[in-house]
Amino acid sequence: MTQETKPRALNRLKSMYALRAEVDRMYEGGVEASEEGKPVAWVMLEGWSNAILNAMGVKTVFPENYSSLCAAQGMAEPFMERSEAEGWPSHLCGYARASVGYSARMVDVGGKIPPEAPGGGMPKPTLLVASGETCDARFKWFQSLGRFFDAPVWTLESPSPGIRERLSSETYERNVQFLIKELKAFVAFLENLLGKKMDWDMLEFTGGGTNEINRLRWEINELRKSRPGPMHTRDFWSVMTAALFRGAADPEVIIEGHQKMYDEVTERVEKGIAGINRPEKYRMSFEGLPPWHTLGFLDQLAERGWNFVIESAYRPMRPRTVDLSMYDDPMERYVRRRYRSLEESLQEDYEPDEVEAIKNEIIRDGTSSRLGLKHISDYQVDGVVLHVLLTCRATSAGLNLLQRKILDVLKVPSLVIEGDIIDASAFNAAEALRKAEAFEETMDHYRKVRKELGMPW
Amino acid sequence: MVRIYFAGIDLGSTMTKVVILDEDEQVCAYVVNHTGAEHRRLANKVMEEALIQAGLCIEDMSFIMATGYGRINVPFADKQITELTCHARGIASFFPNVKLAIDIGGQDVKGLKIRNGKLLDFVMSDKCAAGTGRFLEVTAETLGLKLEDLGRISLGSTQKISVSSTCTVFAQQEVVNHLSNDVPLEDVVAGLHDAIASRVARMVRRLKVEPDVVFTGGVAKNIGVVKALAESLGCPILVPEEPLLSGAIGAAIIGKELTFKALANGETIQTGERRLEEATFFK
Numbered sequence: 001m002t003q004e005t006k007p008r009a010l011n012r013l014k015s016m017y018a019l020r021a022e023v024d025r026m027y028e029g030g031v032e033a034s035e036e037g038k039p040v041a042w043v044m045l046e047g048w049s050n051a052i053l054n055a056m057g058v059k060t061v062f063p064e065n066y067s068s069l070c071a072a073q074g075m076a077e078p079f080m081e082r083s084e085a086e087g088w089p090s091h092l093c094g095y096a097r098a099s100v101g102y103s104a105r106m107v108d109v110g111g112k113i114p115p116e117a118p119g120g121g122m123p124k125p126t127l128l129v130a131s132g133e134t135c136d137a138r139f140k141w142f143q144s145l146g147r148f149f150d151a152p153v154w155t156l157e158s159p160s161p162g163i164r165e166r167l168s169s170e171t172y173e174r175n176v177q178f179l180i181k182e183l184k185a186f187v188a189f190l191e192n193l194l195g196k197k198m199d200w201d202m203l204e205f206t207g208g209g210t211n212e213i214n215r216l217r218w219e220i221n222e223l224r225k226s227r228p229g230p231m232h233t234r235d236f237w238s239v240m241t242a243a244l245f246r247g248a249a250d251p252e253v254i255i256e257g258h259q260k261m262y263d264e265v266t267e268r269v270e271k272g273i274a275g276i277n278r279p280e281k282y283r284m285s286f287e288g289l290p291p292w293h294t295l296g297f298l299d300q301l302a303e304r305g306w307n308f309v310i311e312s313a314y315r316p317m318r319p320r321t322v323d324l325s326m327y328d329d330p331m332e333r334y335v336r337r338r339y340r341s342l343e344e345s346l347q348e349d350y351e352p353d354e355v356e357a358i359k360n361e362i363i364r365d366g367t368s369s370r371l372g373l374k375h376i377s378d379y380q381v382d383g384v385v386l387h388v389l390l391t392c393r394a395t396s397a398g399l400n401l402l403q404r405k406i407l408d409v410l411k412v413p414s415l416v417i418e419g420d421i422i423d424a425s426a427f428n429a430a431e432a433l434r435k436a437e438a439f440e441e442t443m444d445h446y447r448k449v450r451k452e453l454g455m456p457w
Numbered sequence: 458m459v460r461i462y463f464a465g466i467d468l469g470s471t472m473t474k475v476v477i478l479d480e481d482e483q484v485c486a487y488v489v490n491h492t493g494a495e496h497r498r499l500a501n502k503v504m505e506e507a508l509i510q511a512g513l514c515i516e517d518m519s520f521i522m523a524t525g526y527g528r529i530n531v532p533f534a535d536k537q538i539t540e541l542t543c544h545a546r547g548i549a550s551f552f553p554n555v556k557l558a559i560d561i562g563g564q565d566v567k568g569l570k571i572r573n574g575k576l577l578d579f580v581m582s583d584k585c586a587a588g589t590g591r592f593l594e595v596t597a598e599t600l601g602l603k604l605e606d607l608g609r610i611s612l613g614s615t616q617k618i619s620v621s622s623t624c625t626v627f628a629q630q631e632v633v634n635h636l637s638n639d640v641p642l643e644d645v646v647a648g649l650h651d652a653i654a655s656r657v658a659r660m661v662r663r664l665k666v667e668p669d670v671v672f673t674g675g676v677a678k679n680i681g682v683v684k685a686l687a688e689s690l691g692c693p694i695l696v697p698e699e700p701l702l703s704g705a706i707g708a709a710i711i712g713k714e715l716t717f718k719a720l721a722n723g724e725t726i727q728t729g730e731r732r733l734e735e736a737t738f739f740k
Contacts, residue, residue: 400663413578416580431565431581434526434539434540434541434581435541435579435581437539437541438539438540438541438542438576438579439579441541441542441545441575441576442576442577442578442579445575445576445577
């Protein structure tokens with residue numbers, strides 16, 4: 001007699017596995033390059049340096065992402081314990097703590113990859129590229145990692161103007177010139193360190209490939225607006241690494257993987273297949289960075305019919321075509337292809353009358369109540385999970401304000417879950433599940449409220 | 458005329474509560490007992506006691522609803538439901554105009570925003586025992602007092618001290634320090650109550666404080682905390698006659714609603730196996 005087994009709550013995309021495997025290949029590529037005596041850089045995700053490094057033949061690996069990989073495999077704790085033993089405080093960013101502990105272990109074993117390192121490990125860096133973008137911990141963190149290996153650290157600066165200032169075309173132009181200057185200085189540093197010249201044609205090629213990957217990711221996300229949501233956020237998180245943390249210049253494999261994913265999601269939409277194997281009771285958005293150590297928590301929520309159809313972090317930008325014909329300088333072309341003004345983003349994302357209302361609000365108040373909400377209404381979300389990170393001010397400080405905005409403007413409630421990206425001990429899954437169960441009543445209530453107000457979902 | 462009955466069982470971290478209601482939502486019996494470490498062995502005994510008190514047997518129950526953190530370990534329950542929902546429903550049955558409810562139990566603090574008995578939003582403490590019943594238990598032990606005497610003692614305070622920490626361990630250190638400096642006991646206890654109230658008030662303000670504000674859970678029996686909370690929130694606090702029972706009563710009421718809905722639709726009431734025995738992991 002055959003026993004009927006219930007399918008797993010998540011309905012993973014088949015195309016996800018090939019892209020996920022590319023992440024392993026990225027780390028393997030770093031190890032191989034190191035063994036062959038080729039340069040390897042440890043890089044922060046900041047959107048500018050990676051393509052330049054790859055174009056110069058430098059393999060890149062990413063301590064932030066590697067910490068996530070360790071956490072997802074339950075291997076981050078020993079590295080974090082080691083960082084605490086080195087004197088790093090336990091309330092510091094989990095990404096930083098895990099990579100500091102990893103580096104200390106590398107020093108223990110003579111600069112080699114520690115035998116317990118999951119996923120093949122990160123080889124000893126030739127250089128490190130830090131960034132002042134997003135959070136302050138990033139400055140000192142990479143500086144310290146560099147000291148473990150006596151490796152040079154380059155800190156890339158990128159402009160972070162206020163929202164009101166970002167509306168100004170003068171500010172935009174100044175920022176473009178600032179970026180060109182910064183990145184040219186970075187290239188000069190690399191040329192000096194590596195003793196070779198920048199391959200500008202390769203930069204153009206890899207930059208174009210990045211745009212194509214972004215376009216496909218955008219198209220896939222557009223498909224996710226369907227009911228039922230055809231792709232769960234866990235699949236999005238599994239493949240975003242391959243798209244954003246690329247270790248080599250050639251983008252073809254990643255483009256091909258995303259094309260296959262686009263085809264599979266399209267098929268699901270046509271056939272009405274969901275990203276979960278349970279009836280889609282609640283369409284959800286995940287705000288903040290994921291709990292990499294306990295992603296299975298989302299499977300338990302999927303069991304209850306929670307389908308995470310969209311997320312706030314790592315989302316692709318709307319694709320665009322930029323006329324670069326008037327720019328000959330390859331670095332200027334690189335910057336202008338990627339860097340967009342707030343005005344342009346608003347024009348792309350909102351209707352003309354909305355754009356004017358948002359701009360007026362920004363000029364008056366310094367921000368707009370509508371910013372950061374569009375995905376909630378576009379994906380017709382029933383509830384939002386706000387992941388407040390106890391060790392990350394940058395991603396957590398605004399979440400309470402966002403919670404109020406989402407409720408006031410869209411009548412969509414939020415569930416606050418406290419935790420950490422890497423440190424499993426900061427997360428109480430049982431408590432979070434208790435809250436989640438009760439939250440369903442709140443979501444049901446606001447569904448009625450939205451209906452009474454004539455809102456579309 | 459045949460009466461029908463509904464039971465709610467709330468298996469909390471510290472106390473287990475069973476309530477039997479009739480169809481008019483009148484309490485026929487209730488039992489409150491310590492949960493203890495082996496709560497899986499206790500739930501059936503508390504239920505049996507309540508049935509004896511009501512002069513009924515388990516077959517007389519039209520529906521048995523379990524709630525609380527141990528709700529999955531009640532083998533005689535027909536359904537399980539989250540305690541937040543049950544608290545909201547139970548509290549609204551005593552105080553229909555409740556807007557904000559605060560429940561301080563053995564291991565957590567909950568704030569519930571309620572409208573017409575429905576749970577609109579909530580906040581919960583989840584990282585430590587600060588400000589919970591356990592905190593007061595440990596404090597009473599440190600002071601060599603009975604838990605139930607803390608409230609009365611604190612009312613005699615003339616100059617309450619400030620306790621900066623609500624961490625269960627660090628607060629005890631502060632208490633010992635104050636006592637060694639000859640600070641009167643009542644001022645120390647009143648200071649501890651203030652520290653709890655201040656922490657809880659900070660948490661529930663996220664939900665907007667609007668009367669009626671109702672306080673439930675074991676800690677609501679402490680008049681000192683009730684007073685401190687009213688001062689912190691700047692509004693009167695309502696406390697039910699038996700503040701431990703709101704979850705169990707809410708559970709029984711929801712059981713009744715499900716039963717009546719099924720009857721109205723001509724459906725069969727879906728009950729469980731009703732095994733009035735200890736829960737095991739093997740059945």
